[in-house]
Amino acid sequence: GENVEQHPSTLSVQEGDSAVIKCTYSDSASNYFPWYKQELGKGPQLIIDIRSNVGEKKDQRIAVTLNKTAKHFSLHITETQPEDSAVYFCAASISGNQFYFGTGTSLTVIP
Amino acid sequence: DTGVSQNPRHKITKRGQNVTFRCDPISEHNRLYWYRQTLGQGPEFLTYFQNEAQLEKSRLLSDRFSAERPKGSFSTLEIQRTEQGDSAMYLCASSLAAPAGELFFGEGSRLTVL
Numbered sequence: 473g474e475n476v477e478q479h480p481s482t483l484s485v486q487e488g489d490s491a492v493i494k495c496t497y498s499d500s501a502s503n504y505f506p507w508y509k510q511e512l513g514k515g516p517q518l519i520i521d522i523r524s525n526v527g528e529k530k531d532q533r534i535a536v537t538l539n540k541t542a543k544h545f546s547l548h549i550t551e552t553q554p555e556d557s558a559v560y561f562c563a564a565s566i567s568g569n570q571f572y573f574g575t576g577t578s579l580t581v582i583p
Numbered sequence: 584d585t586g587v588s589q590n591p592r593h594k595i596t597k598r599g600q601n602v603t604f605r606c607d608p609i610s611e612h613n614r615l616y617w618y619r620q621t622l623g624q625g626p627e628f629l630t631y632f633q634n635e636a637q638l639e640k641s642r643l644l645s646d647r648f649s650a651e652r653p654k655g656s657f658s659t660l661e662i663q664r665t666e667q668g669d670s671a672m673y674l675c676a677s678s679l680a681a682p683a684g685e686l687f688f689g690e691g692s693r694l695t696v697l
Binding site for chain 1: 587614618623624625626627628631638639674678684686687689690691
């Protein structure tokens with residue numbers, strides 16, 4: 473089955489700096505790659521996603537890049553704010569069937 | 584609120600007891616997923632339904648676990664003869680079947696087995 477690896481497991485940045493989280497996947501059939509933000513005591517919430525026919529997608533301060541050849545995708549958060557502090561998960565899916573999640577990155581934005 | 588609803592939010596039980604969790608998905612969503620999440624880990628796939636049909640089950644889902652979605656609406660996840668290793672957050676999510684759509688997660692049901 474699919475194996476998704478995520479790095480780093482923890483990340484601390486100063487407010488205003490950028491944060492980058494990287495994931496790799498193993499199954500070349502995966503074609504949908506969402507990113508989720510999870511705050512303490514809550515379920516994960518989708519923040520951005522990308523499909524395999526696109527190399528990059530941006531939504532305000534958040535962007536995701538996908539390299540299908542290398543089987544890796546990354547989340548970029550610019551101008552970080554304290555409210556960005558949370559655990560972020562990447563995931564890979566084949567057409568929305570099973571979703572396989574990474575192990576998470578705990579992001580702390582220091583004011 | 585028309586999001587995914589899970590009940591109960593917290594359950595403490597003794598080893599060997601049976602527990603059941605309920606998930607009410609977003610009404611127009613035909614796919615429903617169950618995940619398990621332990622501290623410091625990502626959600627781990629357990630099973631998913633499309634309408635009332637259970638399409639896939641993880642190898643992790645032992646015989647003690649059973650899930651149903653009898654009318655294609657709400658779903659239940661039952662764990663029989665609970666073990667301490669079953670302690671986790673059980674997350675339910677729903678989505679539209681196609682194209683691959685956003686998973687909307689509930690707040691989860693936290694199980695503690697003493």
